[in-house]
């Protein structure tokens with residue numbers, strides 16, 4: 001299976017529109033602006049009064065729908081779409097969503113962003129109860145549970161089944177009668193409601209997809225909520241009580257597009273504040289601040305603003321290589337980074353540099369960039385990371401499920417500094433991160449999941465717990481490690 005050259009793998013993007021002319025076309029344009037969330041495959045399912053239409057494929061949306069007929073055949077006034085980056089189950093067409101369930105009581109299609117922590121146990125139970133599966137990802141389990149459930153109404157079947165799911169999930173569910181949006185009890189994955197000028201409702205992962213189709217933001221779907229949309233309006237219901245918002249902090253740090261607004265916080269502003277905050281926490285004398293295009297540029301601007309050191313374009317990104325797919329081995333990954341990023345010698349030569357990146361996962365990018373800047377004549381390189389040390393894996397929809405691949409779980413900050421060859425290295429503190437995002441949420445989690453940094457998982461780890469416990473002893477060794485080294 002081929003993968004894009006990315007160090008930090010993204011999540012999925014979901015989009016649904018109800019009661020619109022050319023619904024599938026809306027889905028296509030909305031999903032196009034969510035392409036950063038997954039590049040493995042995509043699909044759209046549309047409904048008209050009598051029929052269901054579907055087209056799915058592997059790779060980028062523009063490739064899957066390059067033949068316009070693939071979109072034109074998706075008629076009807078409602079459509080639901082999905083773009084995938086796998087976290088559970090195999091790669092390949094069978095796991096590309098939306099999944100369609102031909103339930104004679106009420107047919108439905110589902111799109112899922114997230115990862116279920118109890119998927120294996122649920123699958124085992126369902127298999128014992130005679131369920132048949134279309135594929136092997138976690139996402140179809142909601143449909144499988146609903147197919148076996150005996151409640152009379154569709155909503156009851158949905159609510160009962162949702163209660164059995166653990167972990168991170170945002171779902172859009174579509175039937176011939178209406179569209180539904182769901183957030184897990186902690187709201188780990190983002191999902192928003194919007195409305196077009198013509199009055200059609202949209203559910204999608206990020207507000208950038210609403211902007212792309214000229215729709216207005218209505219509200220974020222809150223933890224434990226079930227939003228019903230039909231021809232008349234939308235209605236907010238709950239399938240379970242909220243456990244308090246703890247949305248994935250990496251959405252703000254890296255995943256979401258900078259122009260999106262999540263739970264009232266502009267992603268761009270949050271990133272800029274992370275840069276301002278890391279400048280306060282780890283000041284350094286230097287000639288120029290540079291960012292790693294594109295995802296750290298907002299933070300680099302913040303660092304420059306707070307420190308008074310000028311920002312410049314010390315690195316450029318080859319936009320075309322970002323869409324090159326290669327095998328995800330370490331040597332190919334390194335080759336991928338070198339094809340993707342290049343130094344601007346006139347900016348970096350002879351200079352003391354502050355190099356800002358949004359995160360370090362395996363260390364591949366930072367190591368390569370430090371080397372690149374040295375070769376371009378930089379005098380010294382002070383790396384500043386606009387997020388805390390990533391030491392713990394994620395089980396809620398991001399593809400870092402083992403600590404063995406995390407440099408921050410295996411090395412102290414001093415060791416990482418040496419590994420990447422920097423003159424100094426400073427990470428943002430967890431408090432600094434919470435302050436920069438500032439969700440103004442008074443719950444235990446400050447509105448955020450910061451498990452990557454502090455191991456505070458808002459849910460049980462269920463089927464992942466045994467492996468996680470095995471790795472925990474090693475992780476402990478680095479607990480409380482310093483945030484800065486010279």
Ligand SMILES: O=P(O)(O)OC[C@H]1O[C@H](OP(=O)(O)OP(=O)(O)O)[C@H](O)[C@@H]1O
Pocket residue numbers: 005006007008009254292293294295296357358359360361362363364365366
């Ligand atoms: O330590 P590493 O394992 O290298 O991972 C960290 C890098 O991964 C991400 O960038 P990525 O290259 O995925 O994509 P981007 O171009 O969107 O920043 C992130 O922005 C860091 O630069």
Ligand SMILES: NC(=O)CC[C@H](N)C(=O)O
Pocket residue numbers: 010011012013084085086087088089095112113114115116137138139397398
């Ligand atoms: N990244 C995601 O949200 C993935 C959704 C689902 N777990 C899958 O693997 O298809």
Ligand SMILES: [Mg+2]
Pocket residue numbers: 292293294295296365
């Ligand atoms: Mg990057």
